[in-house]
Amino acid sequence: MRHSNPTPDEVRALIDAELHREGPLLPILHAIQHTYDHVPEMALPLIAEALNLTRAEVHGVMSFYHDFRKAPTGRHVVKICRAEACQSMGANALSQAVLDKLGLDWGGTTPDGSVTVEPVYCLGLCACAPAAMVDGKLIGRADAARLSAELEGAA
Amino acid sequence: MKIWVPMDSAAKALGADEVAEAIRAEAEKRGVEVEIARNGTRGMIWLEPLVEVETEAGRMAFGPMSPADVPALFEETHPKALGLTEELDWMKRQTRLTFARCGVTDPLSLAEYEANGGLAGLRRALTMSGEEITDEVKLSGLRGRGGAGFPTGIKWDTVRMAHADRKYIVCNADEGDSGTFADRMIIEGDPFCLIEGMAIAGIGVGATMGYVYLRSEYPDAIAVLSRAIEIARDAGVLGTDVLGSGKAYDMEVRVGAGAYVCGEETSLLNSLEGKRGVVRAKPPLPALEGAFGKPTVVNNVISLATVPVIFEKGAEHYANFGLGRSKGTIPLQIAGNVRHGGLFETAFGMKLGAIVEDLGGGTASGRAVKAVQVGGPLGAYLSPDQFDTPFGYEEFDGQGALIGHAGLVVFDDSADMLGMARFAMEFCAVESCGKCTPCRIGAVRGVETLDRIAAGDAAAIPLLTDLCETMQDGSLCALGGFTPYPVMSALRLFPEEFGAVKEAAE
Structure with a gap:
């Protein structure tokens, strides 16, 4: 789901659906990001109001966690594991090749908005490293050719 | 005919879903009635996707499977037949208490x-x-x-x-x-x-x-x-x-x-x-x-x-299982640059060298083992000289190491240990929660100090040692407190890569 212009009522509905939980802030942020692919700035005061927190507190929580984004990603997201087990199987060379080919740095999105490349620290595929994820699909023993093929298949 | 195809993430990352689909299509083509059941993984990740066919004798294993290997499953012989799953060496040698059902049953039944x-x-x-x-x-x-x-x-x-x-x-x-x-x-x-x-x-x-x-x-x-x-x-x-x-x-x-x-x-x-x-x-x-x-x-x-x-x-x-005060079993996770990666549950006490060389089969690249990091990003590197260490909490502590969550990452001789030490500090800097100074500032200074060492400034080595002591003693939790484990063990085991050998010789 990718709505570009959330309305306050839509966001409030997402917030309300999580309010029955103990400690609902992370579930709320996840729900909003799941819906809009990012957590829009306009959502923060609505969350703060619902949880009786300050906007600064909500911002503080959101910015603490790597997962939550202020802006949407490209249409496709490639995550490449940078952790030790993957490094032992050449993950550094793999990620460099992918980033160079797309002309990106970590976290960057291609100018046409098609691909974002993000680092990830461990997908739990350490016995079939290096590991990557293309639009949610896991790839073990990844190489640059395989990642390109997956991206072309997805496009 | 009942065929098991794992739905574990690692199996899927190696193509299990495609294999399951190929089995369905092939069965339809041949007019054979097949029940495809999805299980967890048996833990033999190098054999994934590991497909099992139920027979009267038991479950027969085939792997690693690709969609191209599927048609032969319906023939008399198969080039990737491994025999009964339970009789495979990797399975027979384990003591599966915690993981007794994993890979055996439908996870949601x-x-x-x-x-x-x-x-x-x-x-x-x-x-x-x-x-x-x-x-x-x-x-x-x-x-x-x-x-x-x-x-x-x-x-x-x-x-x-x-x-x-x-x-x-x-x-x-x-x-x-x-x-x-x-x-x-x-x-x-x-x-x-x-x-x-x-x-x-x-x-x-x-x-x-x-x-x-x-x-x-x-x-x-x-x-x-x-x-x-x-x-x-x-x-x-x-x-x-x-x-x-x-x-x-x-x-x-x-x-x-x-x-x-x-x-x-x-x-x-x-x-x-x-x-x-x-x-x-x-x-x-x-x-x-x-x-x-x-x-x-x-x-x-x-x-x-x-x-x-x-x-x-x-x-x-x-x-009754285990060694000293390390009772019971531990699921060893053998990973990284290793031929036979996977999960092996066994009583505490197995020697590190046996885990890496015997179970793991040495490196995937075929080169010599240089180091094994045990216990995650905060765990120490151990060298083949320490392969006699039995796998137990106290035994590893005695080596200045820890078993952590029992993950072992194997590196071959191409590993850049100064680079790995730098990565440990960089990771700590990225992931520090920021509450305590030794971790928040120390990790950043650690990266800088390792960069100085990499540039040939051997005088920065005592500074790194001092910094690691401060992080170890002064941090509030294991992130800052244990990051020195990989850094100092790399320095201790491979001083030549830190440019320290010449100094020591003088």
Whole structure:
């Protein structure tokens, strides 16, 4: 789901659906990001109001966690594991090749908005490293050719 | 004809879904009736996707399979036939207590779970008092499998004796350590086992609610466990009347958000409460003031998933395995640059060299083993000179190392150890919660100091050593406190890569 212009009522509905939980802030942020692919700035005061927190507190929580984004990603997201087990199987060379080919740095999105490349620290595929994820699909023993093929298949 | 194809993430990452689809299509083409069942993984990741065909003699294994290998499954012989799964060397040599069902059953079939020993432990626990339950765990000798190795029974007893209107069981499933995947594997392969373990904990200490804090990097595990909890609730295993006992226990999955430090128990609790995942100073212990300020058991997935078998077979049965004060079994996760990567559950005490060379079969690249990092990004590197070390908490401590969550990452001789030390500091700098100075500032200075060393400034080495001592002694939690393990062990084992040899020779 990718709505570009959330309305306050839509966001409030997402917030309300999580309010029955103990400690609902992370579930709320996840729900909003799941819906809009990012957590829009306009959502923060609505969350703060619902949880009786300050906007600064909500911002503080959101910015603490790597997962939550202020802006949407490209249409496709490639995550490449940078952790030790993957490094032992050449993950550094793999990620460099992918980033160079797309002309990106970590976290960057291609100018046409098609691909974002993000680092990830461990997908739990350490016995079939290096590991990557293309639009949610896991790839073990990844190489640059395989990642390109997956991206072309997805496009 | 019944064919098992794993739905474990690692199997899927190696093409299990495509193989399952190819089997379906081939069966249709041949007009053969085939039931495709999805199981967890047996843990032999180098053989994934490992397909099993049920025969009268037992389940026959084939792997690693690709869609092109599928048609031959319907023929007399198959080039990738491995024989009976249970007779494979890797399977026969294990002592599978915690992972007994993983890869054997359909992870979401409660009936198969029960038919294979599931719920027997919970039923027994429901006949026991809280004190008897915690005594049983103490007697088993179970120690926290998350890394610290704290006796689980003592932790439970502290919570049991605390007075409060509400108590919690929190499962730490924030398995962020590279080289570890046991939590993911059992959640995807035998989720009811974790649910049962948490229910026993809840009944034992008087907690009515449990949370599994599960990392967002594990979407499959989140989906499987969430579904398993619904199934367990519908079947009366969870809820206001656990298995008709009149006792209440329920639970929920809580998804993390990509912060490594949230694997530390107090920062996990803050995150669970909806706060920044900042470490809390102890005391108060989480056992007395944990989630939402209430007494809380915080245990790792494997600790909790081991509880059912302890109650099913008895504490003494479990304690009979192991070495010294490291009782029971440990799921070794053999990973990185290794020929036979996977999960191998065995009693404590196996020598490190046997794990790497015998089980792992040496490096995947065929080159010499240079170092093995044990226990994740905060674990020390060990060299082949230390391969005689038996796998146990105290034994590794004696080597200036730790077993952590029992993940082993193998590196061949092309590994850049200065680069790995720098990565450890960089990772700590990125993931530091920022609460204490040695970690927040120290990790940044550590990267800078290692860059100076890399540029040829050997005078920076004593500075690095000093910095590591400060981080180790002054940090509030294991992130800053243990980052020196990989850094200092790399320096100690491979001084020449830090430009220190010339200086030492003079």
